Amino acid sequence: MRIAFYPQSLLPFHGxxxxxxxxxGTETGAIRLSEALHQLGHQVVVxxxxxxxxxxxxxxxxxxxxxxxxxxxxxxxIREWIPLVYQIPTRLKLFWTGDAPDQVHxxxxxxxxxxxxxxxxxxxxxxxxxxxxxxxxxxxDQCFAIRNGIHLPYFPAPDYRLKQPRLMYASTPxxxxxxxxRLFPQIRAEVPEAELHVFSGFDxxxxxxxxxxxxxxxxxxxxxxxxxxxxxxxxxxVKQAELAAEFGIAKVLAYPNTxxxxxxxxxxxxxxxxxxxxxxxxxxxxxxxxxxxxxxxxLPGEGEYDKQFVTECVQLLKDDAYYRAFAEKGRxxx
Numbered sequence: 001m002r003i004a005f006y007p008q009s010l011l012p013f014h015g016x017x018x019x020x021x022x023x024x025g026t027e028t029g030a031i032r033l034s035e036a037l038h039q040l041g042h043q044v045v046v047x048x049x050x051x052x053x054x055x056x057x058x059x060x061x062x063x064x065x066x067x068x069x070x071x072x073x074x075x076x077x078i079r080e081w082i083p084l085v086y087q088i089p090t091r092l093k094l095f096w097t098g099d100a101p102d103q104v105h106x107x108x109x110x111x112x113x114x115x116x117x118x119x120x121x122x123x124x125x126x127x128x129x130x131x132x133x134x135x136x137x138x139x140x141d142q143c144f145a146i147r148n149g150i151h152l153p154y155f156p157a158p159d160y161r162l163k164q165p166r167l168m169y170a171s172t173p174x175x176x177x178x179x180x181x182r183l184f185p186q187i188r189a190e191v192p193e194a195e196l197h198v199f200s201g202f203d204x205x206x207x208x209x210x211x212x213x214x215x216x217x218x219x220x221x222x223x224x225x226x227x228x229x230x231x232x233x234x235x236x237x238v239k240q241a242e243l244a245a246e247f248g249i250a251k252v253l254a255y256p257n258t259x260x261x262x263x264x265x266x267x268x269x270x271x272x273x274x275x276x277x278x279x280x281x282x283x284x285x286x287x288x289x290x291x292x293x294x295x296x297x298x299l300p301g302e303g304e305y306d307k308q309f310v311t312e313c314v315q316l317l318k319d320d321a322y323y324r325a326f327a328e329k330g331r332x333x334x
Contacts, residue, residue, distance in 0.1 A: 002043045004090070005034055006066060007078035009105060012049045015056025022203060022237040025148060025265045026098045030078055032151060034058050045072075076122070079105050084117055096122040098148075098262055100283070101135035110137030122146050124263035125284035148263045150272055150334065154244035158274030158331065160324070165191055165317045167254040168275065170199040170243060170266050173219045176280075179256040179300035181225045183309055187254075188231050190314040196232045196254065197246065198223075203237040247273035251323055252316050253293075255279040256300040256309055264288045271330030276323060278312045280305075292330035 007013075013027045015035075023031075030046065035058065038044045044058035053060035071089035081095040095118045099105050108114055109121065109132070121143045123129045129143035167187070169177055177200055184196045202216075226232045235246075247253075253270040260283030261267075267277045267288050277293035279285055286295045294312045298305040316323045 002072040003037055003074045004072045005030055005046045005076045006083050008080035010079055014048055014050045014053035014060045016054055022239055081109055092119050094120045094122055098124050100260055100262055101132050120144055124148050125287050127284040127287050128262040148265050150268050154241055155272035158248055162249055163251050164249055165194045166250040167196045167252045168250040169254055173200045175259040176256040176300055178222045186310045187313045191317045194317055197235055199235045199243055201237045247275045250275045252313050253277040254313055257282055261285050272334035274327040274331055276316050276326040292333050293326055
């Protein structure tokens with residue numbers, strides 16, 4: 001088949017970007033899926049906001065070159081559905097999104113005129129399909145949960161002898177990092193050798209200057225507070241191959257999440273590495289975590305939530321049988 005991907009409102013990326021810098025989940029998904037389809041023998045092109053993308057397979061072209069697109073079998077618009085309104089020489093028009101229903105990029109998708117044009121909505125979880133359909137009115141029978149994926153060559157079978165009493169946080173700072181300022185000292189009081197390695201920062205989504213001064217100040221305060229704590233190591237944003245290696249050392253993904261994830265690639269990567277997620281029962285997280293980790297009802301900051309979060313992290317660090325049961329299920333799931 002001839003397949004074209006047309007992303008909009010994403011970070012600039014090309015076929016080699018994962019070797020160069022940290023990227024978000026949707027950008028990574030577009031790169032990896034287009035590669036996999038190319039390797040299966042399909043003719044794939046990817047349009048990008050990068051002016052002169054370097055040579056790669058599949059081939060990347062600047063968005064402006066889509067005007068000369070030859071007929072394709074499948075045209076996939078990523079994050080923005082508006083391009084599907086235009087005259088496109090294709091048999092099938094699909095819209096692929098990882099965004100929640102309240103994100104502006106999904107507004108209007110349920111309009112009957114739009115639903116006639118968009119032949120299928122590609123989502124990243126069953127929960128995502130359900131809430132997008134309910135909130136927008138887009139037909140549920142035209143929603144397909146293709147889910148997210150991970151690059152398994154980065155994740156060999158974990159060597160449990162290398163595992164350390166280490167927790168990791170590996171999401172944006174806005175999704176719960178501030179709660180570890182309160183929770184990690186409680187964990188370390190029970191496990192004095194515990195470390196928390198924080199792979200988080202502003203760099204994935206363009207950089208610090210993209211955020212308002214009050215947001216910058218708030219989260220810089222969080223980083224400053226963590227920097228002063230015994231056992232905390234701030235690592236910043238790193239490339240995905242490096243992050244995968246770090247997951248191979250850690251035992252717990254400590255993610256007191258405050259955000260309704262539509263899937264959560266970080267959880268999937270942790271599971272592939274024998275790193276057990278402890279997180280919130282929000283959005284699609286119970287679906288993604290399954291029986292391969294711990295999801296906690298309520299929100300960080302609530303007494304029962306905080307108590308259970310600390311208890312679970314401590315038990316995973318101290319009780320090897322308890323930890324291994326979750327870790328091995330996670331590896332199989334990945």
